[in-house]
Amino acid sequence: MKVGVVTFPxxxxxxxxxxxxxxxxxxxxxxxxxxxxxxGVDAVVLPGGFSYGDYLRCGAISRFAPVxxxxxxxxKGGMPVxxxxxxxxxxxxxxxxxxxxxxNDHRKFVCRDQLLRVENNRTPWTSAYAxxxxxxxxxxxxEGGFVADAETLARIEGEGQVVAxxxxxxxxxxxxxxxxxxxxxxxxxxxxxxxxxxxxxxTGCGLDGLGFFxxxxxxxFA
Amino acid sequence: MPKPEIxxxxxxxxxxxLPRLGFTGVSDVRQGKRFELxxxxxxxxxxxxxxxxxxxxxSNPVIENFTVTVEDQQS
Numbered sequence: 382m383k384v385g386v387v388t389f390p391x392x393x394x395x396x397x398x399x400x401x402x403x404x405x406x407x408x409x410x411x412x413x414x415x416x417x418x419x420x421g422v423d424a425v426v427l428p429g430g431f432s433y434g435d436y437l438r439c440g441a442i443s444r445f446a447p448v449x450x451x452x453x454x455x456x457k458g459g460m461p462v463x464x465x466x467x468x469x470x471x472x473x474x475x476x477x478x479x480x481x482x483x484x485n486d487h488r489k490f491v492c493r494d495q496l497l498r499v500e501n502n503r504t505p506w507t508s509a510y511a512x513x514x515x516x517x518x519x520x521x522x523x524e525g526g527f528v529a530d531a532e533t534l535a536r537i538e539g540e541g542q543v544v545a546x547x548x549x550x551x552x553x554x555x556x557x558x559x560x561x562x563x564x565x566x567x568x569x570x571x572x573x574x575x576x577x578x579x580x581x582x583x584t585g586c587g588l589d590g591l592g593f594f595x596x597x598x599x600x601x602f603a
Numbered sequence: 604m605p606k607p608e609i610x611x612x613x614x615x616x617x618x619x620x621l622p623r624l625g626f627t628g629v630s631d632v633r634q635g636k637r638f639e640l641x642x643x644x645x646x647x648x649x650x651x652x653x654x655x656x657x658x659x660x661x662s663n664p665v666i667e668n669f670t671v672t673v674e675d676q677q678s
Contacts, residue, residue, distance in 0.1 A: 438663055445660070474663065481665040483605075484612040528609055528666060554610065 382597050385412040385422035387452070387468075389443050393430035394465065394577060401577035402426065405594025417447040424461040424505070424597055425452050427468025429521075429575055439482060439524050440470035449475060461505040461597065462569045466522055469561070469571030478562055478571045479537055480529035485522070486554025494586040495520035495574050496548040497560050501541055504563050506570045509592035516589035519578040520552055520560075527555035527562070527573070537562055544570055604635035609666045635667075645673050 384402045386409055388395045399409035410422050414432075419425065433442040443449065449471070456462045456477050464472040472478045485491060496517050499510040510516065529537070534556055537543060544561040551558050553573070561572035576590030605611045611633045618632035638661050642649050653671055662669040 437660070441660065441663065473665070481663055483609065483666060486610055486612055488612045488616055526610065526612075530608070530665075554612075 382407045382423040383410050383421065384408065384594075384597065385410045385419055385425045387412045387414060387425065387427050387448055389414040389430070389432035389446060389467075391430050391432045391434055392428050392467070394428040394575065395430070397575075398426050398428040398465065398577045401580045401590065401594045404580050405591060405596075406598040407594065412448055414443065414446040414448050417451055419448070419451045419455060424463070425455065427452070427462070427464040427471050428577070429466030429468060432467055432471065435467075435524070438470075438474065439467060440472075440474040443467075443471045444474040453477060456564075456569050459566065459568050463506045463593065464569075464571040465575055465577060466525070466573055469573055470524070472569060472571045477569045478564055479533050479542070480527055480559075480562065482524055482573070483526045483528055484524045485526055485552070490521070490523040491525070491552045492519075492521040493552060494518070495552060495560075497545045497574060498548050499545055501544045501563060501567075503541075504544060504567045504570050504596075506593050506596050507544060509596040515548060516592070517579070517586055518574045518576050518590040519585060520574040522553060522573055525553040525555065525573040527553075527559045529556065540565065545572060545574075604668050605633060606666055606668055636661075641676070 384407045386395050386398045402409040410420050453475055470482045473481050494517050499507055499514045502508055502510045502512045542563050543559055544563050547558040547560050560574055563570045576593040579585040579587055579590030614633040621629050657669045
């Protein structure tokens with residue numbers, strides 16, 4: 382599959398995400414925030430970083446980038462979209478995902494190898510995992526506290542929209558230990574930890590992140 | 604302003620710093636943002652537009668409340 386990776390001004394992990402996309406068996410296509418063009422891709426990754434310097438709110442300005450009009454439109458049409466860290470924040474600001482991400486409750490930037498449980502393997506990004514599978518991938522954020530009002534929280538829990546949950550420690554004060562969520566349709570996934578940093582033995586804390594990028598292929602040929 | 608039910612870590616940090624400077628008696632601090640928008644004239648249409656700006660860009664209604672107030676800069 383052709384997977385587009387958007388570069389915003391201030392994106393940090395776009396090249397890592399492109400590499401992870403290739404290691405996952407897909408073709409990586411660089412997309413530019415200023416181009417209202419998805420170049421015919423089958424899926425989109427919004428990578429981590431500090432787009433627009435996190436000014437105003439994380440992801441608040443990126444949401445209005447020309448490429449995001451196309452991403453929102455495609456996502457509403459069912460295209461798989463994965464937002465990692467800052468990408469997750471952008472998806473929440475775009476109202477493609479429920480809730481919001483706020484400053485970590487302990488007010489410090491956190492960087493650790495984080496254990497997660499995959500709660501929902503029915504998305505195009507998580508089908509390579511078993512439901513309930515425990516994986517360890519890198520987490521690094523300053524504003525990763527997932528919040529939503531009580532009604533929204535009850536709904537996403539009830540509908541199985543929680544994709545991944547923190548195990549061992551809650552690193553940022555996220556409600557219900559939520560690390561990642563999906564939309565009602567299940568094609569848009571946002572995740573605070575970084576699977577693209579756990580795809581090769583040489584770097585990172587293992588290969589547990591690769592499933593997010595190989596799931597698309599397995600789904601295509603399933 | 605962050606909604607009352609939303610944790611405000613920055614406000615907490617400020618709250619924690621006050622007693623260290625000898626200021627006591629503050630039971631809570633919440634920190635928000637203030638935007639100053641200059642417009643040529645204030646009409647109902649302009650105010651409605653500003654409300655819309657506040658709702659779509661300046662605030663995130665999932666976690667924040669906002670109020671629009673008019674101040675005269677002429678004087």
